[in-house]
Amino acid sequence: MRPTRRILAALALGLLAHSANSRPARAEGPVVVFAAASLKNALDDATAAWTKETGKTARISYAGSNALAKQIEAGAPADLFISADQAWMDSVERAGLLKPGSRIDLLRNALVLVAPGPKKSGSDPEVALAPDLGTTLKKLLGGGKLAMATIDAVPAGKYGKAALEKLGAWESVKTQVAQAENVRAALLLVARGEAPLGIVYATDAAADASVHVLATFPPDSHPPIVYPAAITAESQHPDAAALLSFLRGPTAGSAFARQGFTLIDPPGAGR
Template identity: 80%
Template sequence: MRVSRRIWILLAALALVPADRGHAAEPVVVFAAASLKNALDDATANWTKETGKTARISYAGSNALAKQIEAGAPADLFISADQAWMDYAEKAGSLKPGSRIDLLRSALVLIATGPKTVGSDPQVALAPDLGATLTRMLGGGKLAMATIDAVPAGKYGKAALEKLGAWDSVKGQVAQAENVRAALLLVARGEAPLGIVYATDAAAEPNVHVVATFPSDSHPPIIYPAALIKESRNPDAATLLTYLRSPAARGAFERQGFTLVGTPGAGH
């Protein structure tokens, strides 16, 4: 049977249409520590401009994110604010083998309410009488910290205060927040006169100022590891992780006070 000319034309036209026409790549789902928000938003926005690919980011405390991933939450990439919760995810079998890296470094600071102005709180000497100094500055108010037994910033803060001999003096005045950004907000709103956060958080909030930087040897190193999730099937996740370690992303992180560190498998 002869096929009509009209059908031949239709078949030829269909053959010229790409099979994946209209198909958009799935966004990379990133679970990231709350303290990364400003820097990671900027870095992924730049990645989108350069590649046309997108990321969808869920920010929370590293402890909550690690447990959500363990429970099967559909993430492609995890960036923790400490090694302990990345270790947790690794032991749970949640990570893609060989993908874990140390991505960023930060510092821990003591902040007070209000922008830095003439007459604002002076720099606090982290001396043997730090406990008495903090008690005086708090004046009956609260010291805002992320949850001290679970969230990395809270654990770092408690370790630093213990190392400096001030924990026993202030532990009764600690207001624990679900993550470091929530602790930052308590100080920014004036609901707590002092708080302990990362330097990068302080840099992102105009309504607080830094009154002291904790010595790096007063707490474990503040390293942000990153890894691909084992169950991820999104090929763009590895591309994004590579980008975040590149010179192209460096500016977004350094503007917020982070330092890029590490090589594949560093520290492991």
């Protein structure tokens, strides 16, 4: 009996080790995408086009890049991650949670100052982003708030703070900043009239007719706004690479361009 028990115990341990170290590939179901909130309209359109073309589907979770990165690091199942900045993608990569060689720079964006309501002809001239910007913003704000995504975590908030610092306006307005959990939440504060000004991406402003752009921040006033994308190390979905490739192509590129994004180095582009 004892040899038999030893054999059974060894078999049981072997089965436990096998189950712990092997995960069956998800050959069916949607590709799970974790994407920055600012991508919603464009990425919804792009993945709808992918579904129409291939019959495959994607399930997208939108949030601030910081929240998504932390979820992946905590073990949340995702096949693709698209961040609104390099820092949070770097964090996931340092943790060994990206598939080697899959990371690309997908899109570029711009940063704008917005106000509530549609732009009226002949009114609301663009704000001059000059050295006295702080004084100008204080006048426009009155006693109201400047809506921004979280300034120390969410990419849009970090870009916005960097731009205000570079233009000498941060100290003048920092006490009037209303921080939102992501850039779309900041946009909503302006769209509802709860904040007289907001700093969001150009693509967010383009997606919401209830706000209008007062000014575009110079590209050199903040770090480059680049959206990296990558397949996660845990992904075994057979369609993850195909979807990432599709997002770099002309059909998805058109969807991104309609929302104001610039596609970086699409396949086949001349160098």
